[in-house]
Amino acid sequence: MLKLASVARAELVKAQSTGCIVIADPDGLPLYVERQASAYPNCLSAALAKAKSAALFEKDTNGDYEALKKGDMTTLVVPHLSPNPGGVPLRAEGSVIGSLAISTADGAIDEKVVRATIATWNH
Incomplete structure (x- = not known):
């Protein structure tokens, strides 16, 4: 879990962005939560919702x-x-x-970062 969060953090740096990272269990309950400095105000709520949705519905948001x-x-x-x-x-x-959920002020960055991070998970 910490490796996954570390990769997500590095991918956010590559994307020149800040945001929130949430890793949840199969019921969507948060196991790891990070809100980076300078992240937009609602990023944590958005990341928690995305993590819950992805886990419960077993599909990409x-x-x-x-x-x-x-x-x-x-x-x-x-x-x-x-x-x-x-x-x-x-x-x-x-x-x-x-x-895994990523939330920044830009959904395109969220998608890019989560894809790059998950690629690491799958290898």
Whole structure:
């Protein structure tokens, strides 16, 4: 878990950004929470929501973000579903064992950082 957080932190530096990092268990409960200095005010709430969503629904939150952009409003009424990029489930041997979420002021950065971090997890 600390290695994953360290990689996420390094990826945020590469992206020249600051934000929040959340690693959660399979129920979306936070196991690791970091709010970096200079992070935007709501980043922790956003990262917690993304982590919970990715764990509970066992899918990347970016898919729901893309659906929302196309006009699918159902994502807004499902409890605990976050239609914001930057949350991914963590899998081991095919099972979801938790999630990782990144939140900055820019969803494109969130998606980039979470993808780079998860690539490290998968290797």
